[in-house]
Amino acid sequence: MAFAAFGSSAAPVEQAPRRRSWVAVILLLPGLAYLALFFLTPFISLILTSLQTPVEFGDVGQFQQAFKIENYAQVVGEYWPHFLRAFGYALAATFFALVISYPLAYFIGVKARRWPLLQALMLTLVIAPFFISFLLRTLAWKSLMADETPLVQGLKALSIIPSDGHLTGTAFSVIFGLTYNFIPFMTLPLYTTLERLDTRYLEAGSDLYAAPATTFWKVTVPLSMPGIVSGTLLTFIPASGDYINASASFLGSAQTQMVGNVIETNFLGLLNYPAAAALSVILMAVILLIVGIYVRRSGTEDLL
Amino acid sequence: MAEGAFAEAGADLELVGIHKRFPGFTAIEDLDLRIPAGSFFALLGPSGCGKTTTLRLVAGLEQPTSGRILIGGKDVTDVKSFKRPVNTVFQSYALFPHMTVLENVAFGLRRRGIPDPLGKAHEALRLVELDHLSARRPAQLSGGQQQRVALARAVVNRPALLLLDEPLGALDLKLRRQMQLELKSIQTDVGLTFLHVTHDPEEALTMADTVAVMNKGKIEQMGAPEELYELPKTAFVANFLGQSNLFTGPVVSSKGDSIIVDIAGVKVEVPSARAQRHTDEVTIGVRPEKLMLHTEAPRKAAGVNVLGPGRVTDVSFSGVSTQYQIAIPGLGLVTVFAQNMVFGPVVNVGAEAWVAWTVDHGFGLADEPEHAPKFAADTDTATIALQTRHELLAEIEEA
Numbered sequence: 011m012a013f014a015a016f017g018s019s020a021a022p023v024e025q026a027p028r029r030r031s032w033v034a035v036i037l038l039l040p041g042l043a044y045l046a047l048f049f050l051t052p053f054i055s056l057i058l059t060s061l062q063t064p065v066e067f068g069d070v071g072q073f074q075q076a077f078k079i080e081n082y083a084q085v086v087g088e089y090w091p092h093f094l095r096a097f098g099y100a101l102a103a104t105f106f107a108l109v110i111s112y113p114l115a116y117f118i119g120v121k122a123r124r125w126p127l128l129q130a131l132m133l134t135l136v137i138a139p140f141f142i143s144f145l146l147r148t149l150a151w152k153s154l155m156a157d158e159t160p161l162v163q164g165l166k167a168l169s170i171i172p173s174d175g176h177l178t179g180t181a182f183s184v185i186f187g188l189t190y191n192f193i194p195f196m197t198l199p200l201y202t203t204l205e206r207l208d209t210r211y212l213e214a215g216s217d218l219y220a221a222p223a224t225t226f227w228k229v230t231v232p233l234s235m236p237g238i239v240s241g242t243l244l245t246f247i248p249a250s251g252d253y254i255n256a257s258a259s260f261l262g263s264a265q266t267q268m269v270g271n272v273i274e275t276n277f278l279g280l281l282n283y284p285a286a287a288a289l290s291v292i293l294m295a296v297i298l299l300i301v302g303i304y305v306r307r308s309g310t311e312d313l314l
Numbered sequence: 315m316a317e318g319a320f321a322e323a324g325a326d327l328e329l330v331g332i333h334k335r336f337p338g339f340t341a342i343e344d345l346d347l348r349i350p351a352g353s354f355f356a357l358l359g360p361s362g363c364g365k366t367t368t369l370r371l372v373a374g375l376e377q378p379t380s381g382r383i384l385i386g387g388k389d390v391t392d393v394k395s396f397k398r399p400v401n402t403v404f405q406s407y408a409l410f411p412h413m414t415v416l417e418n419v420a421f422g423l424r425r426r427g428i429p430d431p432l433g434k435a436h437e438a439l440r441l442v443e444l445d446h447l448s449a450r451r452p453a454q455l456s457g458g459q460q461q462r463v464a465l466a467r468a469v470v471n472r473p474a475l476l477l478l479d480e481p482l483g484a485l486d487l488k489l490r491r492q493m494q495l496e497l498k499s500i501q502t503d504v505g506l507t508f509l510h511v512t513h514d515p516e517e518a519l520t521m522a523d524t525v526a527v528m529n530k531g532k533i534e535q536m537g538a539p540e541e542l543y544e545l546p547k548t549a550f551v552a553n554f555l556g557q558s559n560l561f562t563g564p565v566v567s568s569k570g571d572s573i574i575v576d577i578a579g580v581k582v583e584v585p586s587a588r589a590q591r592h593t594d595e596v597t598i599g600v601r602p603e604k605l606m607l608h609t610e611a612p613r614k615a616a617g618v619n620v621l622g623p624g625r626v627t628d629v630s631f632s633g634v635s636t637q638y639q640i641a642i643p644g645l646g647l648v649t650v651f652a653q654n655m656v657f658g659p660v661v662n663v664g665a666e667a668w669v670a671w672t673v674d675h676g677f678g679l680a681d682e683p684e685h686a687p688k689f690a691a692d693t694d695t696a697t698i699a700l701q702t703r704h705e706l707l708a709e710i711e712e713a
């Protein structure tokens with residue numbers, strides 16, 4: 011009796027998840043195959059390349075497989091300022107993008123709720139730059155900030171920049187370009203969380219003696235944390251690997267080179283594939299580490 | 315309110331000529347209200363009549379279209395909500411989802427710099443019997459528990475004026491009674507002013523010093539609970555606060571201090587002082603528990619109104635009392651509540667019966683009779699049900 015009861019009740023419990031997991035595996039298969047083909051394979055190839063050593067008496071760009079771990083020490087020793095610059099610029103750009111995007115997203119998502127047409131229009135304007143290649147847009151900024159423009163002349167006249175100074179090729183213009191290019195990636199996730207923000211919580215804050223600024227910091231910001239986290243990640247990760255804005259042909263100069271630029275130079279210019287590969291692996295590892303710590307610290311797990 | 319200290323006493327609230335229009339909808343129409351400091355005021359009314367809107371206006375979450383709001387004699391119409399000495403228990407609770415229960419309750423205390431916010435928050439949570447859940451998030455609580463946290467979060471601030479928007483709606487009867495007692499004792503201990511919105515007439519009658527019945531953005535009647543119950547002035551109040559038997563007929567004469575109304579050929583007497591209108595067609599009423607049920611024609615006596623004979627169409631036993639429905643020709647159904655002084659009902663369905671009541675218990679309403687509900691259809695629920703059934707069958711056959 012007891013055994014029969016036990017058996018019949020235990021069997022379905024075991025079966026249900028197994029059946030579901032088969033469906034899950036089938037549904038996951040295309041994704042897994044894609045990842046194996048286009049992420050795992052290149053990644054392994056990247057790691058192997060980073061450990062290669064030059065062929066003896068060979069041509070420039072001829073390498074053979076080895077286990078030359080010194081490659082890593084060598085690129086870190088040579089290019090650590092570029093790493094620092096990359097993360098510094100990316101951090102600054104993320105900060106400015108957040109400061110600019112938050113009020114914008116708040117306006118579209120909360121204040122403009124009563125006018126859906128205005129909401130749609132403003133969202134379109136946020137996305138509109140995507141319709142033009144970002145290389146062109148960055149080049150346009152280069153000419154807007156060129157030395158002979160009224161803008162730079164004016165700033166010189168006001169002694170805000172010295173008379174022999176420039177706007178392009180400086181840390182300012184690189185951070186400006188990064189901020190400009192990544193603002194939509196910040197605004198859109200912020201908008202999606204703020205759009206769902208229940209304004210009754212803000213009323214409750216106000217009812218409990220919190221001034222608007224206090225309600226903002228104590229209620230609005232914590233409740234929009236998921237948007238802040240995804241927005242900053244979507245900005246910081248691509249910005250720290252970016253090699254367009256900081257390149258000398260766009261808004262940067264030799265003094266503003268980021269890690270992305272030296273990877274490009276090593277790969278396309280110097281044909282030093284192992285160095286480029288080692289730099290890429292380090293960049294990836296550091297970003298992973300930073301993101302991991304950040305997501306932990308921001309405590310968004312229990313908000314989602 | 316002073317920074318870092320609780321209100322020493324309640325403040326009185328005065329609403330002067332308040333109108334509130336939403337685009338295309340008038341929610342509050344010419345509301346005048348005075349709630350004395352330290353009193354328990356209940357606002358009662360059907361869904362959508364403007365109770366929450368009234369509270370939001372007082373809390374400063376909504377601006378009146380016209381009119382003034384005074385708290386403690388000070389005009390606060392243009393004062394921002396966070397500067398008003400008012401706290402609200404929201405109908406939707408609005409507990410902060412990213413904070414623990416404890417932090418929710420301590421929120422207002424922290425903003426005002428009250429010493430020992432956590433200790434006081436624990437104390438408030440003990441009051442609503444939820445201290446053991448203080449570390450949880452609101453999403454991990456049941457609806458009734460969330461409601462009690464909302465109550466604690468507002469009460470802990472000891473505001474001069476506390477606004478409660480159906481604060482006990484999600485609680486079971488026992489807990490509800492207990493919370494009613496707690497609320498009443500907090501209110502009397504500190505002498506705070508409570509503005510309590512409810513749709514439970516019994517709650518309003520038992521807890522409040524003053525009850526106001528609201529309908530379609532207007533206050534229909536306001537007064538002490540007994541007064542409101544014993545002397546309703548409109549058909550709406552007569553039926554919203556408990557049940558009433560209403561009859562309509564012309565005033566035929568007035569003798570001394572009472573008027574005589576012709577109800578389907580029977581002369582019924584109502585004290586003039588308890589009647590709002592003294593001429594033409596009027597609607598008069600009497601509470602079901604004020605009616606005496608007779609199985610024989612009662613002797614004519616001064617000071618007693620008699621209607622009947624009629625037939626008992628329904629007897630329903632409800633423990634303390636029994637409810638009888640009596641169909642009186644020309645009048646329709648009359649409801650009688652009788653205390654169960656003996657075991658079982660006094661009369662059975664189909665019996666002949668008369669109803670009688672003391673003249674002093676009748677009341678006359680202010681409504682124009684065409685607006686007042688009349689007992690036109692001389693049919694009981696069973697007949698209506700049968701008719702509906704026939705109609706349904708006919709419809710099915712047609713299809």
Ligand SMILES: Nc1ncnc2c1ncn2[C@@H]1O[C@H](COP(=O)(O)OP(=O)(O)OP(=O)(O)O)[C@@H](O)[C@H]1O
Pocket residue numbers: 336337339340341359360361362363364365366367368405513
């Ligand atoms: N922001 C608004 N815009 C338009 N109409 C509104 C708005 N807020 C409330 N109303 C309307 O005003 C009327 C009164 O609403 P209110 O919330 O005060 O009702 P209530 O008496 O609290 O009802 P309930 O008992 O269901 O809570 C309702 O008909 C409602 O539809």
Ligand SMILES: [Mg+2]
Pocket residue numbers: 365366367405479
């Ligand atoms: Mg309401």
